[in-house]
Amino acid sequence: MSISSALNNAASGLAAQTRLAETISNNVANALTPGYARRATELSSVSLGGYGQGVAVGATTRAENATLTAERRAMDAALGASGTRSDAYDRILTAIGDTTSASSVATLATGLETALMAATASPQSTTALAGAVSAAKDLATAINRASDETGQLRSEADTEIGRQVTQLNAALHRIDALNDKITTLVAAGGDTANLEDQRAQLIDSVAAIVPLKVARRDGGQVALFSRNGGVLLEGKVYELGFTPAATAVTAEMTVGAGLSGLAQDVGALTGPVAITAGSGAGLFDGGTLGALFELRDTIAPQAQSEIDAYAADLVDRFQSLMPPGALDAAGDGLFVDAGAGGQAGLAGRLAVNAAVDPSAGGAVWRLRDGLAAASQGSVGNGATLQALSDAMTAARTPTGFAATSARGGSAALASEITSFFAARAARSDEDRAYLSARQATLAEQESSATGVDTDTELQSLTLVEQAYAANAKVLSVIDELMQLLLES
Amino acid sequence: MYVSGGSDLARLQRLQRQGAEARARMDGAGQEMSTGEKADRTAATGGNLTRLISMDRALARNAAFASTISLTELRLDTMQSVASGIAEAASALAVSLNETVPLGDVASATRLGKQARSDLADTLAKLNVQVSGQSLFAGTATDRAAVAPADGILADLDALAAGSATAADAAAAIDAYFAKPAGAFFTSGYLGSADGLAGADVGEGVRLDYGVTATDDRIVAVLKAQAKAAVAGGPGLAARAEDRMALLEAAGTELLAAKDGALDLGFAIGFDQQTLERAKAARTAETNVLSLARARLLEADLETATTNYQALESQLDAIYTVTARLTDLRFTAYMR
Numbered sequence: 001m002s003i004s005s006a007l008n009n010a011a012s013g014l015a016a017q018t019r020l021a022e023t024i025s026n027n028v029a030n031a032l033t034p035g036y037a038r039r040a041t042e043l044s045s046v047s048l049g050g051y052g053q054g055v056a057v058g059a060t061t062r063a064e065n066a067t068l069t070a071e072r073r074a075m076d077a078a079l080g081a082s083g084t085r086s087d088a089y090d091r092i093l094t095a096i097g098d099t100t101s102a103s104s105v106a107t108l109a110t111g112l113e114t115a116l117m118a119a120t121a122s123p124q125s126t127t128a129l130a131g132a133v134s135a136a137k138d139l140a141t142a143i144n145r146a147s148d149e150t151g152q153l154r155s156e157a158d159t160e161i162g163r164q165v166t167q168l169n170a171a172l173h174r175i176d177a178l179n180d181k182i183t184t185l186v187a188a189g190g191d192t193a194n195l196e197d198q199r200a201q202l203i204d205s206v207a208a209i210v211p212l213k214v215a216r217r218d219g220g221q222v223a224l225f226s227r228n229g230g231v232l233l234e235g236k237v238y239e240l241g242f243t244p245a246a247t248a249v250t251a252e253m254t255v256g257a258g259l260s261g262l263a264q265d266v267g268a269l270t271g272p273v274a275i276t277a278g279s280g281a282g283l284f285d286g287g288t289l290g291a292l293f294e295l296r297d298t299i300a301p302q303a304q305s306e307i308d309a310y311a312a313d314l315v316d317r318f319q320s321l322m323p324p325g326a327l328d329a330a331g332d333g334l335f336v337d338a339g340a341g342g343q344a345g346l347a348g349r350l351a352v353n354a355a356v357d358p359s360a361g362g363a364v365w366r367l368r369d370g371l372a373a374a375s376q377g378s379v380g381n382g383a384t385l386q387a388l389s390d391a392m393t394a395a396r397t398p399t400g401f402a403a404t405s406a407r408g409g410s411a412a413l414a415s416e417i418t419s420f421f422a423a424r425a426a427r428s429d430e431d432r433a434y435l436s437a438r439q440a441t442l443a444e445q446e447s448s449a450t451g452v453d454t455d456t457e458l459q460s461l462t463l464v465e466q467a468y469a470a471n472a473k474v475l476s477v478i479d480e481l482m483q484l485l486l487e488s
Numbered sequence: 489m490y491v492s493g494g495s496d497l498a499r500l501q502r503l504q505r506q507g508a509e510a511r512a513r514m515d516g517a518g519q520e521m522s523t524g525e526k527a528d529r530t531a532a533t534g535g536n537l538t539r540l541i542s543m544d545r546a547l548a549r550n551a552a553f554a555s556t557i558s559l560t561e562l563r564l565d566t567m568q569s570v571a572s573g574i575a576e577a578a579s580a581l582a583v584s585l586n587e588t589v590p591l592g593d594v595a596s597a598t599r600l601g602k603q604a605r606s607d608l609a610d611t612l613a614k615l616n617v618q619v620s621g622q623s624l625f626a627g628t629a630t631d632r633a634a635v636a637p638a639d640g641i642l643a644d645l646d647a648l649a650a651g652s653a654t655a656a657d658a659a660a661a662i663d664a665y666f667a668k669p670a671g672a673f674f675t676s677g678y679l680g681s682a683d684g685l686a687g688a689d690v691g692e693g694v695r696l697d698y699g700v701t702a703t704d705d706r707i708v709a710v711l712k713a714q715a716k717a718a719v720a721g722g723p724g725l726a727a728r729a730e731d732r733m734a735l736l737e738a739a740g741t742e743l744l745a746a747k748d749g750a751l752d753l754g755f756a757i758g759f760d761q762q763t764l765e766r767a768k769a770a771r772t773a774e775t776n777v778l779s780l781a782r783a784r785l786l787e788a789d790l791e792t793a794t795t796n797y798q799a800l801e802s803q804l805d806a807i808y809t810v811t812a813r814l815t816d817l818r819f820t821a822y823m824r
Contacts, residue, residue, distance in 0.1 A: 031496040038495070099529055099540050110545040114552040117689055121556040124622060124630050380622065380630030382686030389689070415541035422537045426530040440505050444498045451495025455819040462823070 007478050012054030013471035016043055019057045020464045024457050031452040035201045038063040038452050039193055062193045065449040072442040077211035077287035079435040084291035086432040088153055089425035092303045095149035096418055105146060106418045108139040109411035116389040124379035129364040136334060136352045143311050147347035150304040154249040157296035162244035164209050164289055171206045172237045175199055183219035192220060211286040230283035239265050241272040251304050251345030255297060302402060306417050307347040309400040314410060321391035326384045328355050328371035503811045510804045517797040520788040532786055543782045550775045553690055557768050560688040563619050564698060564764060568757045570614045575750035577607050578710045582747050585717065585740030594729050597736050601721025608714040609638035615702040625702040626680025634680045634702040641677055645715050649724035655734035659716060666712040678703050690767035698760040706749035713742035
């Protein structure tokens with residue numbers, strides 16, 4: 001035991017307290033940084049030959065709560081998927097029109113009904129006839145718009161899948177690179193906390209796309225698997241493959257026919273292997289990626305097929321329920337398919353017969369006198385208009401609808417479709433609200449467990465301050481002692 | 489009890505979320521207060537919006553029915569007044585003829601013949617009545633007069649009378665003139681369409697066929713009887729007093745029967761009016777019931793909405809107070 005070793009002890013104490021203060025200040029500075037985990041610097045005593053030799057500064061570690069983080073990440077994925085579905089149903093419902101909208105398909109179908117009734121009551125009135133024609137055009141436009149929106153939804157989903165796959169692959173490569181750096185630093189005994197923060201944030205970004213299981217590996221490395229058992233990162237990155245559609249997605253396009261599925265390069269000789277996605281049970285389902293496939297291949301096509309079936313019913317009503325004399329030369333009724341093709345995508349091509357459309361060279365009185373009429377007939381003739389009105393309201397068994405199986409008039413069918421999607425929108429919205437509350441709670445718990453509490457930090461800081469002062473005092477006393485020795 | 493500090497970030501997130509939730513609920517309550525309708529329609533209808541949409545649709549259709557009813561009401565009222573006018577005139581002339589002609593007073597009878605001319609012209613004018621620019625008795629040709637002007641028809645009839653040798657010939661010629669379907673009255677006197685007006689839709693599945701044209705047998709019978717009396721007062725038989733008396737007598741008899749037909753037409757129209765009246769009452773009742781049901785379904789109780797709003801307001805107030813206090817309650821503040 002010597003005075004010089006006492007001096008060294010005090011000096012090591014000062015250095016340790018400085019390091020603690022540094023950690024505390026870093027914690028306080030990042031108190032409100034999302035994703036920052038609290039750091040703690042470990043101290044240990046050093047003894048040599050049974051004598052205390054001061055304090056040693058150990059590694060700086062990140063606060064972790066693996067369970068909460070894993071749960072929160074799972075909830076991130078579920079919430080992301082639910083949000084994608086909920087947004088999609090909201091947009092579909094907005095396009096079809098909910099009950100508050102004056103331009104909804106159901107409201108406009110009722111509008112056509114009443115306009116035809118008004119025209120029947122005053123067949124001589126050009127205003128009433130023009131009103132019925134414009135009601136028919138409004139209905140056709142609303143159906144076109146709903147169809148365009150589902151096509152748009154599918155196109156956007158396809159593009160978004162491509163973007164997320166690219167983002168996921170890039171994140172995996174960066175995580176892989178961080179893995180290597182952390183291993184090197186661990187071997188060299190360096191501070192890996194900042195790199196681990198970065199890696200955790202990258203894992204968070206992947207976990208929202210595909211729900212993950214994170215496995216620890218030697219040397220501070222992590223391996224990533226999807227919840228359903230797909231491998232993403234295990235020593236090397238297993239990239240996902242996806243080719244976005246070359247053109248805007250149309251109603252006829254399905255996986256394999258214009259649309260790409262998900263594939264993974266698992267090192268097979270044949271190249272990337274096809275992976276099921278969007279069924280909920282696929283290897284990479286459960287997050288936003290799976291939900292986007294579901295949207296592109298199930299939700300939006302169902303909405304499209306529903307409005308297509310509605311459009312087909314509309315075309316057929318005014319064709320098969322009308323007397324032959326009321327049809328045009330080609331045998332078409334009030335509503336026609338403006339393009340060519342089957343029932344898929346019909347809603348996007350639905351149009352009002354040009355014979356009655358003044359802006360297409362037609363005349364509104366053909367609504368009263370028959371679509372093939374060359375000249376006006378008796379102006380008070382309401383029989384054809386009445387037949388149109390009857391065709392619109394005739395109760396028919398719906399064919400090809402998922403929303404309803406009950407017989408009904410055209411407006412009743414439209415209201416069933418609205419109700420069907422409104423119910424789905426409401427359900428997906430509730431689901432999202434529930435998951436969002438769960439996610440918020442978990443995120444709070446996680447951040448409570450791993451985040452920075454400035455009160456605690458500052459309390460520690462006062463202790464550090466005292467310890468620093470004590471060490472400094474020891475130093476100055478030893479200094480005085482040495483002075484005494486030198487002066488005597 | 490184990491107490492952990494909890495991080496600043498968690499505390500901030502919690503306060504932010506609580507504030508956002510309270511604000512979102514306040515938005516809903518505010519909307520209910522200002523619109524008087526429930527903000528969440530799906531919840532209000534128990535997830536079945538079809539009910540709401542079908543109510544809206546039934547209300548819209550009832551409004552269309554109501555407008556058809558009021559239009560039809562005006563037409564039927566006018567038709568009724570025309571029918572009763574025709575029946576009255578026919579009845580009056582029939583009585584006069586049957587009183588006067590048997591007395592053999594040629595001068596008085598001839599005067600009745602002259603009156604019959606104006607009666608016939610009057611009947612024809614009545615048939616040309618229009619309601620808001622629409623001919624009522626012209627079938628679907630509502631933009632035209634139902635019958636040709638009386639002058640022309642009277643001239644045709646006078647010519648027929650003048651060209652006949654006996655009263656019986658003249659009567660037969662006039663019968664032929666009004667014979668369905670080839671008679672001159674149908675080919676040139678009637679200007680309207682052979683097609684009747686479409687029935688009026690006055691309720692779900694309730695269609696009222698009320699159209700009557702000027703070619704209705706009951707109207708033609710009156711016209712024919714009036715025509716026989718009219719030619720007796722016209723220039724065609726000016727020099728043939730016996731034929732005039734014979735025609736007037738026949739006209740008196742026919743008119744007596746024809747007047748019953750005209751009255752019958754009035755009853756038929758009256759029956760349609762009654763049906764319409766019932767439909768009107770039914771539509772009004774339906775509209776009231778539907779509006780009430782719709783209001784019950786969607787109406788937000790203003791008092792509840794206001795109470796909710798105030799409760800949420802004070803909750804938000806409390807959240808803000810807590811946020812402010814918690815921010816002040818930092819160890820940092822006491823270290824100085």
